[in-house]
Amino acid sequence: MKKICSILLILGLVAGLAACGSGNGQESTKTQNTANSEAGNKAAETETEKQLFIAQSVIDLSNVYFVNFSNAVKKVCNEKGFQYTLSDSKSDPALQVSAIENFIVQGVDVLIITPVDGEALGSVLQQAKDSGMVIIAADQTVPVRDAFVCVSEYEYGYAAGKIAADWINANLDVEAKVGILNRPISETLINRSNGFKDGVTENSNAVIVAEQTANTAELGLKAVESILQSNPDINGFVCQNDTAALGAYEALTAAGKDPATTFVVGVDGLQEAFEKIKEGGIFIGTVDNNPEGKGELVIEMALEVLANGPIEESVIVQTIPVTKDNVDQYIED
Numbered sequence: 001m002k003k004i005c006s007i008l009l010i011l012g013l014v015a016g017l018a019a020c021g022s023g024n025g026q027e028s029t030k031t032q033n034t035a036n037s038e039a040g041n042k043a044a045e046t047e048t049e050k051q052l053f054i055a056q057s058v059i060d061l062s063n064v065y066f067v068n069f070s071n072a073v074k075k076v077c078n079e080k081g082f083q084y085t086l087s088d089s090k091s092d093p094a095l096q097v098s099a100i101e102n103f104i105v106q107g108v109d110v111l112i113i114t115p116v117d118g119e120a121l122g123s124v125l126q127q128a129k130d131s132g133m134v135i136i137a138a139d140q141t142v143p144v145r146d147a148f149v150c151v152s153e154y155e156y157g158y159a160a161g162k163i164a165a166d167w168i169n170a171n172l173d174v175e176a177k178v179g180i181l182n183r184p185i186s187e188t189l190i191n192r193s194n195g196f197k198d199g200v201t202e203n204s205n206a207v208i209v210a211e212q213t214a215n216t217a218e219l220g221l222k223a224v225e226s227i228l229q230s231n232p233d234i235n236g237f238v239c240q241n242d243t244a245a246l247g248a249y250e251a252l253t254a255a256g257k258d259p260a261t262t263f264v265v266g267v268d269g270l271q272e273a274f275e276k277i278k279e280g281g282i283f284i285g286t287v288d289n290n291p292e293g294k295g296e297l298v299i300e301m302a303l304e305v306l307a308n309g310p311i312e313e314s315v316i317v318q319t320i321p322v323t324k325d326n327v328d329q330y331i332e333d
Helices: 002-009 038-047 064-080 093-106 118-130 153-171 187-201 217-230 242-254 271-279 291-308
Strands: 012-014 053-058 083-088 110-113 134-138 147-150 177-182 207-213 236-239 263-265 283-288 314-316 320-322
Touching: 053 064, 053 093, 064 083, 064 242, 064 291, 083 093, 093 110, 093 118, 110 118, 110 291, 118 134, 134 291, 147 291, 153 187, 153 236, 153 263, 153 283, 153 320, 177 187, 177 217, 177 242, 187 207, 187 236, 207 217, 217 242, 236 242, 242 263, 242 271, 242 283, 271 283, 271 320
Parallel strands: 053 083, 053 110, 110 134, 134 147, 147 314, 177 207, 177 236, 236 263, 263 283
Antiparallel strands: 012 314, 283 320
């Protein structure tokens, strides 16, 4: 069922990088189906005549989102007969720099990168660009790039906060106390966190009582355990991603929290999150950003750049809130 919905999520083109980094979510947009565009088809026909070497560098494969995203890229590469290699940066900027240096030596044609720390990559990415490598930034921008695919981070976070607010309005008669699990290391991720907060507080009577950094299940669990010590009556959490949300879920469940007064919301749209939502209980929602469709899109963008040069406009992947009301459409058979 999810494949049916993913068609609706593919993309819209937005003028300038502000679309992915803006803090107010009010960007003007124009839509274009890149998958069906004449230029994209022409590029694909041209470049599939040779075997491209595609490399991908992700932040951390402990986050299932990056597993799903990289698997989607690998699948497309296999279908097109492209060589593919993947580097796990393990949340270490130095490790990511080293991987890119190796890609240069190996003669990689296209680099798809989600940076641990974009600013730390400026020099090595310029070296990669000078070597002739096409650079496609995904999810977070980098100083040197040929194209950029992302979600509108503020709107992404706002949608998650709105899920929490709607649940609060339907289930709680008292002022709700909410915690935020985030990773505010860049402008884009700060915008996502601001979206979390605004989505909750602008649409309910909730107050933000705690905020900690957590982007893995282990960190999510530890952060919630810590927050519960000082805020034992907290009602729920809006989280940096579904991986951290699953850790938060485990901590709240272990603490014996009542699903009638406690919630967790994540973002990414992982199958495990969908399954928890389907079960009912504490995990009430996520926001799907379609990693499978994004995997197809970044390859299309790379072919377009190879055929026609850099893409100046940021490519925005649309996102959809997922709750108990529509989760059946996202559960894989």
